[in-house]
Amino acid sequence: MTQKEILNTTGQVFNIQKYSVHDGPGIRTVVFLKGCPLSCKWCSNPESQSFKPQLAYNAGKCLTLSKCLRCAEVCTAGSLTQGEDDKIAVNWDTCTNCMACAEACPAGALINYGDEMTVKDAIDSVEKDAMFYARSGGGLTLGGGEPFAQPKFAIALLKEAKRRYIKTAVETCAHVQTETLIEAGQYLNFVMMDIKSMNPEKHKEFCGVTNELILKNLKALRAAYPKLKIRVRTPVVPGFNDTPEDIQAVVDFIKDLDVEYELLAYHRLGTQKYTNLGREYPMGNVSLDNEVFLPLVEIAKQVPNYAS
Ligand code: SF4
Ligand code: SF4
Numbered sequence: 001m002t003q004k005e006i007l008n009t010t011g012q013v014f015n016i017q018k019y020s021v022h023d024g025p026g027i028r029t030v031v032f033l034k035g036c037p038l039s040c041k042w043c044s045n046p047e048s049q050s051f052k053p054q055l056a057y058n059a060g061k062c063l064t065l066s067k068c069l070r071c072a073e074v075c076t077a078g079s080l081t082q083g084e085d086d087k088i089a090v091n092w093d094t095c096t097n098c099m100a101c102a103e104a105c106p107a108g109a110l111i112n113y114g115d116e117m118t119v120k121d122a123i124d125s126v127e128k129d130a131m132f133y134a135r136s137g138g139g140l141t142l143g144g145g146e147p148f149a150q151p152k153f154a155i156a157l158l159k160e161a162k163r164r165y166i167k168t169a170v171e172t173c174a175h176v177q178t179e180t181l182i183e184a185g186q187y188l189n190f191v192m193m194d195i196k197s198m199n200p201e202k203h204k205e206f207c208g209v210t211n212e213l214i215l216k217n218l219k220a221l222r223a224a225y226p227k228l229k230i231r232v233r234t235p236v237v238p239g240f241n242d243t244p245e246d247i248q249a250v251v252d253f254i255k256d257l258d259v260e261y262e263l264l265a266y267h268r269l270g271t272q273k274y275t276n277l278g279r280e281y282p283m284g285n286v287s288l289d290n291e292v293f294l295p296l297v298e299i300a301k302q303v304p305n306y307a308s
Helices: 003-008 068-075 099-106 119-127 129-136 151-162 178-185 198-206 212-224 245-252 271-277 290-300
Strands: 010-022 028-033 054-057 080-084 089-090 110-113 115-120 139-143 168-172 189-192 229-236 260-267
Touching: 003 080, 003 119, 003 151, 010 119, 010 151, 028 119, 028 151, 054 089, 068 080, 068 099, 080 198, 099 110, 115 119, 119 151, 139 151, 151 168, 151 178, 178 212, 189 212, 212 229, 229 245, 229 290, 245 260, 260 290
Parallel strands: 028 139, 139 168, 168 189, 189 229, 229 260
Antiparallel strands: 010 028, 010 115, 054 110, 080 089
16 A cells, blocks of 8 residues: 555544543553444443444433424434423434434534544544653554454554554454454554453353454464563453453463453443433443452452553
């Protein structure tokens, strides 16, 4: 690809988050790419799962029909009607995600999750904070969704960031083509990769796919890049992988691969997003107690590079 072709490569992005301190070392800008091959029941970014732009509605911001009504006037599908408290209601079954209402809404109550962007526009935005990266050891993180589910765009972003001396990281579910991961490795400083469970049936039940490709990809990436900094992460989810046996199985798989390890405690921060997308939260009312989580951390510490 020529430099011009790299800069003009386009992809679907649903957010660019500045000043993040939780997505890799230092201060980072996270570019969130749309689309994911998994459908984890606890996903805290459900707006990321579809590969296409997707409408969301935050009723708390609606100005009420008696004061506004702009959205209903532009909806040719007739999907916006009067709901509770004089606010609109979305008929999710008939909505075509045309986004006319999101453009018309003056209150930000109707939101379009998904915009086509060029590599140039995305990296220009990231580069604006280069001063913070230099001071903190931060840089660009690709998140999602699954960044490598848009392989051409993701690799072009990483390559261009590298060319501009911006350090790079990725958060990946690793259920991607092995060739994509290996090609991307040459442009990456840090990889955060989930291993959610060693049990293929449970993995399929809770994430929609089995885990074989993910496990294969971790080994392939480590073999191709022995010095690359890789952090394996396991989100601990009640009823899915919250037993000592579950975590011990992951530890046994990774402990000789020279990777960092981290357990992430289940949280419910994304539940409101499901309502905003017209979906039900698949996990119901479960919670994770510290009495369950903390002993699992002790098991995880068998990995020499446990990230505490
Ligand atoms: S996205 Fe389009 S079809 Fe859906 S509610 Fe808005 S205007 Fe109507
Ligand atoms: S355009 Fe926005 S603020 Fe106005 S009625 Fe529709 S959702 Fe409410």
